[in-house]
Amino acid sequence: MKIEDIKKIAVLGSGIMGSGIAECAAKAGYKVVMTDVSDELVKHGIDNIKTSVNRIVNKGKITKADADAALNRIKGTTDVREAARDAQVVIEAISEDIGLKKRVFKELDAICPKESVIASNTSAIMITDLASATKRGDRFIGMHFFSPAQIMKLVEIIKGAETSEETFQLIRDLSVKFNKVPIAVNDAPGFFTTRYITACAAEAIRLFESRIAGLKDIDTMCKLAFNFPAGPIELRTSLV
Ligand SMILES: NC(=O)c1ccc[n+]([C@@H]2O[C@H](COP(=O)([O-])OP(=O)(O)OC[C@H]3O[C@@H](n4cnc5c(N)ncnc54)[C@H](O)[C@@H]3O)[C@@H](O)[C@H]2O)c1
Secondary structure, eight states, X not given: OOGGGOOEEEEEOOSHHHHHHHHHHHHTTOEEEEEOSSHHHHHHHHHHHHHXXXXXXXXXXXXXXXXXXXXXXXXXXXXXXXHHTTOSEEEEOOOSOHHHHHHHHHHHHHHSOXXXXXXXXXXXXXXXXXXXXXXXXXXXXXXXXXXXTTTOOEEEEEEOTTOOHHHHHHHHHHHHHTTOEEEEEEOOTTTTHHHHHHHHHHHHHHHHHTXXXXXXXXXXXXXXXXXXXXXXXXXXXXXX
């Protein structure tokens, strides 16, 4: 499949990441169907996208007409079949639970057209392991966005053991269409970014335990000394 063949993207999960990713996809011109486990959660995700898009209209970063067009391209549903059966790419952003993700990937594998690509936004689970729930290891890949996905530029792209070069190129090109900077890394628990930030947080906790500094002061020092937008303790707390 080539980038021009992508018309519809299914985003699974309407939470913090799913709604941000759906916004990126719709702004890039794709038809998007976003799912969650209840109508209420789907609506919450769509409302979050509306708020986010209105914010950039008010800042003059996008016209009202383009914003409305992007919002009109997004549909919400609790029916994964409706979302995925004719999507060329599925981006999974459901809760970080390996058993849940594998069950959903097995189901998706049976629903999606055979040429479709499944991408996981997992923060830390090995892509090779997740891909093993499907029979499309060559069309399975990690596409790791950062929060808030509609703003943060990096997409870490992770090839599993069987991911094809074609799938990698497609998802790299799609990331560029989303106005992101894709960087390829090899498969490992936590990839690069999660592993690195977890090591920073672990060292911060060790220093706290050694009574070198207090928790709040560690966050404040990291922000003031290194220009981190969030300290390592508050960042890890917000991710659990
Ligand atoms: N929050 C972050 O900073 C961040 C950054 C990068 C990656 N991630 C990863 O993104 C994924 C989602 O994280 P989040 O922060 O958006 O979590 P979240 O809790 O905000 O959203 C997850 C959503 O998935 C939904 N969900 C659960 N099972 C589902 C199913 N079967 N079908 C559809 N939806 C389902 C939940 O109801 C929830 O609304 C996780 O894998 C996480 O590790 C998170």
